[in-house]
Amino acid sequence: MTVYLAHAPADRDAAEALEKVIERRGQFVELDDGQVAMRPIQASDVFVLLVSQALLFATARLRLEQRALDAWADGRLILVKLDHGIAPVGLRDLPAIDASFEAQREFKWNEVADAIREKIRASLPAPPASEGGVAGRVRSKLRTDDDDEGRPNWWLRLVLLIPGLWALAVSGAIWLTNRIGPTPGGLTELRQGIDGYGMRNGLPGGVTEWVFVGANLLMLAVIVTSIAKLVRSPLTRGEAPISDAEQSPASAPPPKQTDTVFVSYARANQDDVLPVIDGATKAGRKFWVDQQGGVSAGDGWAGEIVRAIRSAGGVVVMCSKAAFESDHVKREIYLADRYSKKLVPVFIEQAEPPEDFEYFFAGVQALKLFETPEAERPAAFMRVLG
Known part of the structure; x- marks a missing residue:
């Protein structure tokens, strides 16, 4: 998905300032001053138009205006007013975020970023039916976090990987220790070693190996969810061409x-x-x-x-x-x-x-x-x- 930030050439500085705020939210932004033809707006894109007096006199105004009306027809348009200039006919009565007061622009840029997030969330497919079990709840939580911010919550994934990595490291160390010596130990000795490790750290006997199993299952769920995220539908990632039927509501029968x-x-x-x-x-x-x-x-x-x-x-x-x-x-x-x-x-x-x-x-x-x-x-x- 792409956020197109359209502006008159004279408003480049304001567009770049807004671009930085949007990119900090994890969105991919392309600046569009109308001088270069951009691809058509798709169902997963958002079109932000900076309206100012300079826009009325921009040489590419008609191209930007047409793209704005394209986005409006599909519910993908956000208007931002940089001054008290009149918007082009066709856009004047549409709701707009007022960023004409420069001292408040940082606050207004965040308002624009929030509006973009809402547009993107509206384009996401409905979540699947709830899944049972611990792994299902983990996958559901990861999806919720991703959708809330419009980007993968990788720090949470890394935190959830730590218990499994710790369990693997401890199990591997005990296994290698048991294999050294004239009478190498097997699975029974490994389980005894894990149980002994837990008892030395205050856990009751027979509990530690199940804690390790749970930690490894959690790590597996996180890995599977992350891989699935990478290959998810192009509608939510915008990495592959979208079919004609998916591009916009206008392409419906x-x-x-x-x-x-x-x-x-x-x-x-x-x-x-x-x-x-x-x-x-x-x-x-x-x-x-x-x-x-x-x-x-x-x-x-x-x-x-x-x-x-x-x-x-x-x-x-x-x-x-x-x-x-x-x-x-x-x-x-x-x-x-x-x-x-x-x-x-x-x-x-x-x-x-x-x-x-x-x-x-x-x-x-x-x-x-x-x-x-x-x-x-x-x-x-x-x-x-x-």
Whole structure:
């Protein structure tokens, strides 16, 4: 698993300071300033975006923004504000950790590291059913410690190895001593020697050899657990390529496709948008229109709007100045492109799309509905839908 720490080139110092804190928690970090293409974000990764005024003017802002929206759609995004600058459209209303006060940044970096740990824990597979016996409890404890910190708790493993190593050392010394001389001793003499060692150290007779057996079983359980940890599923270690089906929830089988058209629009334009939709609905078309003010941005991939876009037969964007400033509209357009939906831009007023919207509209036929007489708009709208 990898923590991608995305930042504007001007924020490199802040990114490196945060990187050190995250790495002390045992996570592998890659700095991403957008200048070099990185691999797609996988289900075990976390994407941290440092938001600042410098980010808005960074030459690679669109690439970083697209990766951030990828991570948001899969619930893998953490936003960190370095100043009071405005975040890019599509990210402004998402929850963020405020690290704008430099004197408190060390504290905030730890908050970011905690948030990363929670994201990673959420991606781990469910633990297996509880195991019985001492060895089972040891394996369960080791797994719990590993998952709590997101990394193997090797110091605990070493402590648990000590009794077994001590038992082996004592047994080996007694065995070698018994083998020296004209009449070498066997297993009986070894057991007698172990029992005598225990009695000299205050243990009752007949107990020490069972203590040694238990210590050796404990050591064996620790060794087996450690080996299993090294070869665990690549989903939790991130050392091998993850299959397409495992990369993200978005790669799960898509929902049943319908002929419903998803309508993306700014709430400020609903008086212009809804009459057109009502007219097209009466003509027999089906639409998914959110009239509740938008699903919470925190709902992520599993949100109602995401499911509606995935199952829609196409997406209509009612373009306006307000729409180009809407975080919801920006994310809906991005999701439509991500799920390869037919995108139809319909301009309800004269407005110039920003460059990040232009990217999605490139090569797509747009309808300037505001140039059509009001009574003819539903029919013109139906024609552009096909």
